[in-house]
Amino acid sequence: MDKYIQIEWTCSSLEEGRKIARELVEQRLVACANIVPHIESIYRWEGKIEADQEVKVLFKTESVHFERIKSYIETHANYDVPAILVFSILAGNTSYLEWLSETVTSSMSRDDS
Secondary structure (H helix, E strand, C coil): CCCEEEEEEEECCHHHHHHHHHHHHHCCCCCEEEEEEEEEEEEEECCEEEEEEEEEEEEEEEHHHHHHHHHHHHHHCCCCCCEEEEEECCCCCHHHHHHHHHHHHHHHHHHHC
């Protein structure tokens, strides 16, 4: 996995998305969370076609944090099967990627002391 990643997660409500996004930023596991309200999802669940209004949350972080983030979402999300997808960030402006690293890595520095 590349150093920088974007994690996409779909949740049931704006409140849930904000709560988990804030907690992950506070824990310094993610540098930034973008919340996209009002997406419509159509999917098959338990043999039926469903359509729901959902919220998409995009997290920017380093790949070293992915397992902890995934575990946190799986534990705290409302859905039985949360959609958690990871995408590599192949390139970006240097100043943003440096900020991202400084923001999430400072937590690792504290944890190691």
